[in-house]
Amino acid sequence: METVVSGIRSTGNLHLGNYFGAIRNFLKMQNENNCFFFIADYHALTTHPHPDDLHGNIKQVLAEYLACGIDPEVATVFIQSDVPEVSELYLLLNMLAYVGELERTASFKDKIRLQPGNVNAGLLTYPVLMAADILMHRANKVPVGKDQEQHLEMTRHFARRFNMMYDVTYFPEPDAYNFGKQLLKIPGLNGSGKMGKSEGNGVFLFDTPQEIRKKVMRAVTDTGPLTPGQQPSEAVKNLFTLMSVVSDPQTLKYFEEKHAACEIRYGDLKKQLAEDIITVTEPIRFRINELLSDNRYLATVVSRGAEKARISASKTLREVREIIGYRPF
Numbered sequence: 099m100e101t102v103v104s105g106i107r108s109t110g111n112l113h114l115g116n117y118f119g120a121i122r123n124f125l126k127m128q129n130e131n132n133c134f135f136f137i138a139d140y141h142a143l144t145t146h147p148h149p150d151d152l153h154g155n156i157k158q159v160l161a162e163y164l165a166c167g168i169d170p171e172v173a174t175v176f177i178q179s180d181v182p183e184v185s186e187l188y189l190l191l192n193m194l195a196y197v198g199e200l201e202r203t204a205s206f207k208d209k210i211r212l213q214p215g216n217v218n219a220g221l222l223t224y225p226v227l228m229a230a231d232i233l234m235h236r237a238n239k240v241p242v243g244k245d246q247e248q249h250l251e252m253t254r255h256f257a258r259r260f261n262m263m264y265d266v267t268y269f270p271e272p273d274a275y276n277f278g279k280q281l282l283k284i285p286g287l288n289g290s291g292k293m294g295k296s297e298g299n300g301v302f303l304f305d306t307p308q309e310i311r312k313k314v315m316r317a318v319t320d321t322g323p324l325t326p327g328q329q330p331s332e333a334v335k336n337l338f339t340l341m342s343v344v345s346d347p348q349t350l351k352y353f354e355e356k357h358a359a360c361e362i363r364y365g366d367l368k369k370q371l372a373e374d375i376i377t378v379t380e381p382i383r384f385r386i387n388e389l390l391s392d393n394r395y396l397a398t399v400v401s402r403g404a405e406k407a408r409i410s411a412s413k414t415l416r417e418v419r420e421i422i423g424y425r426p427f
């Protein structure tokens with residue numbers, strides 16, 4: 099049995115990238131493993147959400163998370179800020195993280211570009227807090243999308259450095275996990291990059307069928323079918339990538355063959371893609387609405403989750419303090 103940790107930031111509604119990149123992997127693992135799934139609401143502070151919005155965002159993401167099928171009866175589902183032990187481990191790990199390596203992190207460089215007016219130290223040490231989340235429960239598997247690969251590599255570095263510095267074998271070196279062959283990067287609908295919460299290129303689990311049809315029909319494609327010998331554009335490849343996760347294999351094969359034979363009509367491809375996305379998201383959307391109206395249930399889930407997470411977290415912290423040399427008088 100593996101110990102599994104994974105999290106989602108509470109900075110916006112969940113989209114297909116979150117679902118296929120990460121959550122679907124959690125679902126595959128939750129019954130056989132010791133799983134901790136949490137909402138990263140400390141990480142969310144790096145983008146300075148307004149206090150009036152913070153709680154609502156957390157609640158929405160919690161409902162969306164559970165609506166996907168995460169089962170709080172088998173997994174520990176909690177809110178990061180309900181487990182304050184993580185901030186102490188973060189502090190301790192910060193002593194092992196070097197400014198140079200943090201500055202070289204791809205996500206930090208992206209953030210400098212995206213929010214040049216708010217390059218706070220929390221952004222710089224984001225990977226350290228993430229390592230604290232994972233090492234807190236001494237996890238060895240972390241289901242995430244491709245964009246988190248570098249953060250996982252850094253987590254392994256911090257774990258190894260701790261073990262070497264104190265001459266112990268305390269922290270496992272966790273691996274990013276995908277049940278398929280490789281970590282996924284789900285593209286957006288705008289012809290480039292990955293689907294994101296704030297890039298305006300996403301399909302959200304909470305979107306209505308009308309919104310999904312509208313977004314998909316507007317997705318960027320080529321102007322006509324391929325001409326023989328021509329390479330498909332990035333935008334068209336992205337639509338096929340999306341189809342490969344939401345549609346059944348025969349449907350994908352049908353459109354791939356049409357495309358290869360230079361006979362494709364992008365309107366037909368998009369119509370099919372939109373319907374297949376709706377088939378995946380519709381049951382989740384209904385469940386989100388049910389959960390959002392059951393505040394008492396949500397409160398019970400997170401208070402039980404925090405209790406369980408704190409048992410594991412405080413044990414780790416006790417042992418880490420002992421290893422570092424903090425002793426009672």
Ligand code: TYM
Pocket residue numbers: 103104105106107108115116117118119120121138141227228231232240241242243244245246282283284285292293294
């Ligand atoms: P966040 O909230 O950005 O994304 C949550 C999960 O969704 C995955 N993901 C994607 N996968 C494939 N294609 C995409 N387009 C796509 N967009 C998002 C992410 O890889 C992630 O797995 N730093 C994390 C939250 C976090 C965490 C942790 C995760 C904090 N502590 C500890 C694991 C373990 C993040 O920003 O996720």
